[in-house]
Amino acid sequence: GQQLNQSPQSMFIQEGEDVSMNCTSSSIFNTWLWYKQEPGEGPVLLIALYKAGELTSNGRLTAQFGITRKDSFLNISASIPSDVGIYFCAGLTTSGTYKYIFGTGTRLKVLA
């Protein structure tokens, strides 16, 4: 099935460092969503972006919807150990019936 490409695939960082990850697609999306998933659980919504160029923050998290509507990035500032997990972007496509397509994921590990 269709997927979005995320980079980097994985990151090992020191506590306190900032993190940046991005998501790209060959298709245009109307909405970009960022999720965090911890082992054995479902993804939890972090940030939703609704229009091109939009920049939205949620605490230490900041995400932007690319102007071309084909990309998005997520930044985490001053990382803490509980930021560990897999971060997924997802795009909402409305061609035909609507559905959410997920990115390949970025696995984040924070070293205390």
Added chain:
Amino acid sequence: GAVVSQHPSRVICKSGTSVKIECRSLDFQATTMFWYRQFPKQSLMLMATSNEGSKATYEQGVEKDKFLINHASLTLSTLTVTSAHPEDSSFYICSVGTGFEAFFGQGTRLTVV
């Protein structure tokens, strides 16, 4: 956002038997729900879109006779894995779509022995 409850969280079944997974939307009238499958260390792959009162829309390559989806009410969608085999072992996750965001259940770990 919508609160989604998925049950069971874990199930082990014998090869050849069928397993039903329930996905409930506790506080949102869910006309559309989604079922995903996730293999270890991989992303979520959309299996099907579950539409209340009508047939599910399956993604290419997903066997509709094997993965039966029923969405009879605005609060409940079920996924039945029929005649399960070891290769069906996976993490299955449902979500509720609001038309903007999607909210996920806790997931079901299916192991077929």
